[in-house]
Amino acid sequence: MRHHRVFGFVLVAAAGLGIAPALAQTPYDGLWNVTIITKAGSCEPSVSSTLTVADGKISAAGADVSGSIGREGLVRVSINGAYANGQLNGNAGWGKWNGASAGVPCSGRWEASRQ
Template sequence: MRHDRIRAAFFGSFLAAATALIAAPAVAQSPYDGLWQVTVVTKTGSCEPQTSSTLTVTDGRVSAAGAEVSGSVGREGIVRVSINGAYANGQLSGNAGSGKWNGASAGVPCSGRWQASRQ
């Protein structure tokens, strides 16, 4: 009788764990997944003075329509991204974030700051 209860408890725990593992991929992998409106401001160099675009974070990976984007946002909100040859890093927290970027225009170095807000 006691072995039946232990076996039933073990089997129930196993089913609960298996269900959680199967359901896990349906849950966002990053607390920062979603659409982000990003404004980039040039502080030094001859790059465009200010631009805005929408980036998408999916499972912590960053992408954008019509742009060469690669990079990630860690679970702690740390951003590391390459966009059309420029490099950005910074921090997201909740629904906002900011950081620095650097790149070049016609071979002349540029750099500045960026700010983001979740849409």
């Protein structure tokens, strides 16, 4: 009986200290407005989109997006065959991307802000 009381006390104490399991989240989860700016090549000059970050994974409705954001804000993502990397810091982000349009290489920069 004593073991049950000790175990119960440990569980209550752990929950009170925030040691209990929490929902998986990262500091960058949420909706992000992203603007992609072409600096070289024949891709669209500028494209804006909304991306979702959930548990550090990047997704978007109706787009072929895969990627992740590390706890330190390091971004690595593939969007419709283009590749981007960069950094998020607080509610803003920036980086570089490269891809192709009709087989012609394109590249540029991107900027993001949290909604």
